[in-house]
Amino acid sequence: MAMISRLLRSTIKAAITAQGGFHTKHIPAVSSLQEHIVRNSTQARYNSTEASLQNDIPATDNRGFRGHDMLAPFTAGWQSTDVDPLIIEKSEGSYVYDIKGRKYLDTLAGLWCTALGGNEPRLVDAATKQLNTLPFYHSFWNRTTKPSLDLAKELLDMFTANKMAKAFFTNSGSEANDTQVLLIAFKLRVACGPGPVLSGL
Structure with a gap:
């Protein structure tokens, strides 16, 4: 982990150095990696009390909509404000x-x-x-769609486990994992009676 942090630090500093000029500024951060960053003076305007930098950039600007309005996962706040995002078209x-x-x-x-x-x-x-x-349509309260029924049958036909009798569709891996844990807890409760509550992973 320490090696990854060092590599990230050097990569970030190299990228900023390539843009020209240094300006050292403390940045409130969620990890030590982001505690201090070397930035050029044009990138120093990141304070959340200021108007978003996107107000300074027209929508047609090809720099990448720095200061955009999205909250991006696994992205430090200063990156959203001061660094051009990679926009896939x-x-x-x-x-x-x-x-x-x-x-x-x-x-x-x-x-x-x-x-x-x-x-x-x-x-x-x-x-x-x-x-x-x-x-789109949901599957709550015994409602479903024909494509959902067809896909469930096709999936189950691929498996030889005769006890795998149902398919449960979700929109994400997080939902799939949460549901899996709940189903296991439910099965254990039915098979073994009340027991410890699983409160987290």
Whole structure:
């Protein structure tokens, strides 16, 4: 972990140095990595009491919408305010392109949901048809959709475990993990009776 922190520090400092000029400023941070950062004078305006820097940048500016209005996960506050975000505009297969036309290999599959690549024709066609018919509907209170039933059957047909009798769909890995823990706790309670409460992982 210490090595990763050192690498991150050197990478950040090198990136800022490449932009020219030094200006040392203390930055309130959530980790020691962000306690002090070397910044040039044009990047020093990050205080949350000031108006967002996005007011100084027209929407057509190609610097990347510094000071944007999004709250980004795993991103320090000063980065959102003072550093241009990487803005991805389009995808082709396993590659994505930013607003300046630069090409990147998307090794994270969009972080979770584009394992088959971007704009895969079969997915685009299926999604377009479904969006034109029924964009979304929940499965609460014994309600569902035909595509959901078809997918559940197809998934269960792949498994030989005869006790795996149902499929449960979620919108994210977090929901899947939370549900898994709750289902295990429920099964244990039914099988063994009341016991310790699982309060966290």
